[in-house]
Amino acid sequence: xxxxxxxxxxxxxxxxxxxxxxxxxxxxxxxxxxxxxxxxxxxxxxxxxxxxxxxxxxxxxxxxxxxxxxxxxxxxxxxxxxxxxxxxxxxxxxxxxxxxxxxxxxxxxxxxxxxxxxxxxxxxxxxxxxxxxxxxxxxxxxxxxxxxxxxxxxxxxxxxxxxxxxxxxxxxxxxxxxxxxxxxxxxxxxxxxxxxxxxxxxxxxxxxxxxxxxxxxxxxxxxxxxxxxxxxxxxxxxxxxxxxxxxxxxxxxxxxxxxxxxxxxxxxxxxxxxxxxxxxxxxxxxxxxxxxxxxxxxxxxxxxxxxxxxxxx
Numbered sequence: 001x002x003x004x005x006x007x008x009x010x011x012x013x014x015x016x017x018x019x020x021x022x023x024x025x026x027x028x029x030x031x032x033x034x035x036x037x038x039x040x041x042x043x044x045x046x047x048x049x050x051x052x053x054x055x056x057x058x059x060x061x062x063x064x065x066x067x068x069x070x071x072x073x074x075x076x077x078x079x080x081x082x083x084x085x086x087x088x089x090x091x092x093x094x095x096x097x098x099x100x101x102x103x104x105x106x107x108x109x110x111x112x113x114x115x116x117x118x119x120x121x122x123x124x125x126x127x128x129x130x131x132x133x134x135x136x137x138x139x140x141x142x143x144x145x146x147x148x149x150x151x152x153x154x155x156x157x158x159x160x161x162x163x164x165x166x167x168x169x170x171x172x173x174x175x176x177x178x179x180x181x182x183x184x185x186x187x188x189x190x191x192x193x194x195x196x197x198x199x200x201x202x203x204x205x206x207x208x209x210x211x212x213x214x215x216x217x218x219x220x221x222x223x224x225x226x227x228x229x230x231x232x233x234x235x236x237x238x239x240x241x242x243x244x245x246x247x248x249x250x251x252x253x254x255x256x257x258x259x260x261x262x263x264x265x266x267x268x269x270x271x272x273x274x275x276x277x278x279x280x281x282x283x284x285x286x287x288x289x290x291x292x293x294x295x296x297x298x299x300x301x302x303x304x305x306x307x308x309x310x311x312x313x
Contacts, residue, residue, distance in 0.1 A: 002036055002109050003166070005089045005102075006076035008069050009043040014052050017093040018213070019163075024055045026097055033102055037089070040079050042072035046302065066301040068183030069162060077177050080169050086113060088167045094213040095163045104208055105166045112203060117153065119171035119200025120192070122160035123208025124148060132214055134160040134202060137193070140250040141243055151206030158202055159192035164210040171200040181298060185234035193242070219262075225270050227303050232278045237294040240287050248287070255279040 007019050014020040020041075027034060039058040044066040054060055061075065073090060080088050087109045091097070101123070108121045125133035135143040137157040146158065165188075172178075175194040182190045192202065213222065239251050256279055262272035281290060 002085065002106060003087045003089050003102075004038050004040055004076060004080040004083065004085045005091065006040045006042065006073060006079075007091045007093065008072040009041065009045060009093050010066070011045050012093055014041075014054055019091045019093050019095045019097060020055070022095070022097040023091075026099055026102060027056045029099060030103075033106075036106055037102065038083060038085070040076050042067070042075050044068065044072060068187070068301065070178035070180065070183045070187045073162070073167075073187075074177040074180075077169060077172055081173070086169055088169055088172070090162045090165050090167060092163045096211040097164075098210070101164065101208060101210065104205065108166060108203065108205060115153075115203075117199060117201055118203045119168050119195045119198075120160065121166035121203045121205050123164060123205045123210050125161050125164060125210045125212050127212050127214040132161065132212075134158050134204060137189070140247050141239060141254075146204065149206065150204045152204060154202045154204050157193065157196050159189045160202060161212065161214070162188045162191075163212050164208075168200070171195055171198070174198055174200070181295070182234055182238065183298070183301070184303075185231040186238050189238065219266055219268075219271060223271070224303070225274060228271055228274055230297075230303060232274065233294050233297055236278060236282070236290060240291050248282075252279065252282055255282065 005023075007017070007023070009017060009020075023039070034057055039054075039056065041054060041058050041060045043052075043060065043062045045062070046066065048062055051060060051062070059079070063071070063075075067075070069092060073088070076088055076090075087105075089102070089105055105121065112118045112121065122134050124131060131145060131148065134146050134154070135158060136146055137159060138144050146154070172191070172195075175191065175198060178187055179190045195201075219228075236251070239248055255275055259272050259275040259279060262275060263269060266272070285293075
C-alpha cells in the first residue's frame with residue numbers, strides 16, 4: 001500500500017464533512033484508486049452513540065478523548081507503519097478533494113520515493129479565495145507567500161497547512177511525529193520546522209491547487225471566541241518556547257496592531273478584546289508563567305464548531 005489517507009473528524013458526521021463527501025465522489029468516479037490507497041478515519045467527536053456509516057472502504061477509529069489533529073495524525077502514522085506504507089496523505093474535515101489530487105499524489109509518492117531529502121509534498125491551498133499555503137517562515141515569526149509559480153524542492157524554512165499534504169512516514173517518525181502539546185493550532189508550523197532541522201524539505205507541487213476552509217480566514221462565519229483563544233495560546237507558547245527574545249518582543253507589536261485592526265474591522269469586538277488580553281499577558285506575566293498557564297489549558301479540548309455563524313457542534 002503506497003499511501004494511507006487519513007481524515008480527521010470532530011463533531012461532524014461523515015455526511016457533513018466536505019472531505020468525506022468529495023472523497024466519495026472521487027472514489028465513485030475512479031474506483032481503481034482504492035487499490036492504491038487505504039483510508040483511515042479518526043473521529044475525535046466526544047460521546048458517540050454508534051459508529052457512523054462510511055460510504056467507501058475505510059478503517060474507522062474513535063478516540064475516547066479529543067486528540068486533536070496532531071494526535072489523530074500520530075495514530076495514522078502508527079497505522080501506516082503497521083501496513084508498511086511509505087506515505088500519509090493528511091486531511092481534516094473541511095477540504096475539497098479534487099479528482100486529480102489523489103492520482104497526482106500517487107505519482108509524487110513514486111517519483112520521490114528515493115529522494116530522501118523530501119519529507120513532504122504540498123500543493124497550493126486556497127481558503128475563502130485567498131492563497132494560504134505553503135508559506136515561507138521569515139524572521140520575527142513573519143510569514144511570507146511563496147510564489148504560485150514555485151515548483152520542486154524548497155529548502156528554505158517554510159510550512160504548509162496539514163490538510164492535503166503528503167507526508168513521508170519515515171521523516172515524520174524521525175522527528176517523533178506531531179506534538180502532543182500543539183494538538184491543533186500551529187501543529188503544522190511545529191512539524192515542518194522540526195523536519196527542516198532534520199534536513200527534510202517540502203516539495204512544492206505547483207500543479208496542484210486545493211480548496212480548503214480555514215477558520216482564521218473567516219471570523220464572521222467560522223471562528224468562535226473559544227477557538228480564537230486556543231489559537232492565541234498556541235501562538236504565544238510557540239513563540240515563548242522556540243523563538244528568540246527579539247521575536248518575542250516583535251510579537252507584542254503584532255498583537256497591538258492586530259487588536260486595532262480587529263476593533264475597526266469586526267462589529268463583534270470580542271476578538272479584539274481577546275487579542276488585547278494576550279497583549280497584556282505578554283507585558284505583565286513572565287515567560288515561565290505564560291508557558292505554565294498554557295500547559296494547564298491543554299486539557300480543555302471541547303471546542304465548538306461554527307458554520308455560517310452558527311454553532312453546529
